[in-house]
Amino acid sequence: MDRGQRYVFARKRANVSxxxxxxxxxxxxxxxxxxxxxxxxxxxxxxxxxxxxxxxAWLSGDDSRTDDAASAVEKxxxxxxxxxxxxxxxxxRMVLGVAP
Numbered sequence: 001m002d003r004g005q006r007y008v009f010a011r012k013r014a015n016v017s018x019x020x021x022x023x024x025x026x027x028x029x030x031x032x033x034x035x036x037x038x039x040x041x042x043x044x045x046x047x048x049x050x051x052x053x054x055x056x057a058w059l060s061g062d063d064s065r066t067d068d069a070a071s072a073v074e075k076x077x078x079x080x081x082x083x084x085x086x087x088x089x090x091x092x093r094m095v096l097g098v099a100p
Contacts, residue, residue, distance in 0.1 A: 003039025003061045010052040010059060024051045 001009065011021060018032040025032075025047045035041075040048045040059055049056040 003059070004035060004037045006059055006061065007035045007040050007048070007052075010049075010054045014052045014054075016052060021048060021051055 011018070018036075019029050022029045022032045025044055027044065035048075039061070042060070045056045045060050049059050052059070
């Protein structure tokens with residue numbers, strides 16, 4: 001998932017419109033629309049992450065540490081029902097703020 005997709009995912013998960021993000025962060029709506037393809041600029045990432053209730057690290061694409069934790073859960077459950085493993089791994093990612 002690229003940075004723009006992460007922004008869209010987090011915004012939809014938080015049930016917040018681009019207009020609401022723009023107002024809360026102090027940028028134009030056009031800027032937030034650009035973020036859907038280019039990602040959130042570093043200068044705004046902390047404010048946007050707070051509005052969307054996600055980690056700035058995840059939003060910026062720097063989620064290797066938390067993604068590793070979710071992968072560890074998958075490995076620990078190897079050999080078990082694959083649907084259950086996928087559900088638990090996705091839940092772990094959600095709790096850690098990492099998109100599936």
